Amino acid sequence: MQHIRRRHLSAAFAAWLLATSPASAESLYIEAGRLIDGVTDEVHIGQCITVDDERIAAVGPCETLPDGARRLDWSAFTVLPGLIDLHTHLADLGQSADLAAPIKASPAETALVGARNARVTLAAGFTSVRDVGTYRGLTDVALRNAIDRGDVPGPRMWVAGAYITIPGGGGELNGVVPNEQLPPDMRLGVASTPEEAAKKASFLLDRGADFIKAIATGAVLAIGTEPGAPELTVDQLRAIVRIAHARGKRVTAHAHGAEGIKNAIRAGVDSIEHASLADEEALQLAKRHGTWLAMDIYNGTWIDDVGTKEGWPAEYLRKNRETTDAQRAAFRRAVELGIKIGYATDAGVYPHGLNARQFRNMVKYGMTPMQAIRSATGHAAEEMGRGDIGAIVPGRYADFIAVKADPLADITVLERIDHVMKGGVLVR
Template sequence: MRSLFTALLSLSMMQAFAQKTYVQCGKLIDGSGAAPRQSVTVVIEGRNITAIQNGYTTGGAGDVTIDLKDKTVLPGLIDCHVHIESQNSRTAFADGFRLSDADIAYRAAGYARKTLQAGFTTVRDLGGSGVNISLRNAINQGLTEGPNILTAGLPISATGGHMDESVGLREDIRPAPGPEKGVANGREELVKAVRYQFKKGADVIKIASTGGVLDLSKDGSGAQFTVDEIKAVVETAKDYGMRVACHAHGAEGIKRAILGGVSSIEHGTYMDNEGMNLAKQHGTWYVPTIIAGKSVADSAKLPGFFPPVIARKAAEVGPVIQQTFGKAYKAGVKIAFGTDAGVYAHGKNALEFQYMVEAGMPAMAAIQSATANAAELLGISNERGTVATGKIADLIAVDGDPLQDVKLLSDVSFVMKEGKVYKKK
């Protein structure tokens, strides 16, 4: 009896494993930059793409057919710069003192669902409280829904830098943090800070080589690490199998970060011609976050939304990012899609496409920045970023042609992540 039961169970498992999904695509933009294909079927087994067939095909009994013949299908989108734990608001500053890790986790789970429903099946989270690591794990374990997350855990900056949460506050409220809390100076402390994040489960390291906008420091553009300090971070991260993303607004801090060997410059507001040339020479990626700049500039106009020092910086920095992006794209700097989600409302990530196109990037190149290019920056090209045989089945669909109207990417009608459908309307 036991052997019969075992045989039946085995057969049942084999049948489940053998089930295929046939996604019939009216138009397929595969993310590589190649011309769209008309009337194709993507065949999926489990979580992987096993074939891309011309024409519309269906399987046998037990297989699943998904009819998207009236839609354009693309790879799941990738946002290389999000903050999945938080969302900017009038109460954001006070929330830092009021919310517990549990409060943050519940909110983060909601933001993750919104992000996935918006068609972003992979994100790189560039810093939070550490709850981001737990959220990544919970999504991977199927305990909650959200995108595939690569996270930096706690970001790293210098004393008085962008991630030093004690700036502007009494020490009895926010004691001066050290390397274990992401604030470090000099090679020795920075090596220790990187190792702490590896120990806690980070996938990537995020540093700040300049000040920032949404902190209480007076200057958002001054350089705050030496080249040697940045090299210490990059070398240590490399030893632990991690890449380094660098928040940088000012021209000098951008150049130091590139010379120090970071993988990407985030924001890059005041990147000058020398910085662009260095980025090209070193193969450094640029992640512009135009939407974040526009969002903070708009919020700065609302009385009382930000403390005065932040409002001033937001008004100065915000409007510049789109202009810099346009120059960098035309200069040939490598671009990967990123939005700084959390600085604006989660789920609206696709607005970035519109701003990229406004600045002179063709729609196909903008899409590629959020698919093949983003996957290359994150080191996941072997799994994600394009619709190709052997890749993970991350697919989205929109009505109409986003190459003619890139705004359509803000209204995703179908989302599949790792072979499972999360949205279909």
């Protein structure tokens, strides 16, 4: 009897192992009805994509099925590169009325929540994300590594490790306990001087961060800070940039206020998150320096609607109202000026998996549908310095989405993805 039970348990374990192991990519020949490649404004008809292992081997007119390849008929769909979100918080609990929620959850629980967030993000068609910080420092590194090993499903992640912030600044968990009593993993990036800022940047890069996130102004969703107020100084920001760039890594700066934006650009950062209160001088400076803007112009609506219903702190709601319309006006002006803009949502403030809701706002506030799509594909890859994602061209990862309707006629169809492929493996 015990022998039979052991045999059954072994069979069950084998089945579980098979189900949880990462699927292997195969040779595919994908027939696309319409193809948007992510790097041009053309819509290609009658194209087939050859996939070998994880990568795109060829793109061209459909011909004879290559030897050993399996045909995948997506002739009824518009096929696009897998989408990229440049501002997410997968490895975190998500926003709520409970200020203490991040400290109540252990690092292990936070990582498990992150695994769920990663799964729904991938299913929504976002095959790559830049994850720009977590209160539980380095939890994002662990989640990225788990996805890379195939332990959990999720998008390709590039992570910040933690926020580099002044004491009590926009990257701290303020208003819960005295900040010096917070767990050490919640203060990995706190810095008071340029020397400390440089050390924190080196610390995070040494422990697996892919880039650095610096808090240049106060935050909407941080107690006791004001979005318009500069925080990290120009000297601190320069120290961070110097360390990161010397190691071939990029720096993005959380900056709502105009002075903080200008400080960050003058310090040499590669991109600005939010840019809510950017004035004309700040926008012209961004254009002149080639600095990318990552502007989350949907989630102000979510904060106002859901935050009000759920009783989020009045300070949050007030600051959100003061920045939402201003940010959308700055976005429209940035589009007019031809400033480089990447797709960035702040998912985690609103539920993961709803990342595509921002497309409609980008079109409403000045972009064409194709510009919005390219902001989340080829342009987003360019902002991250990645030549392996974001486009349907040979050599890149075989990351695709497919939708039955035409996103150029109705951008909201990207909120309802029919098929997702990551690295040549069909996700849905």
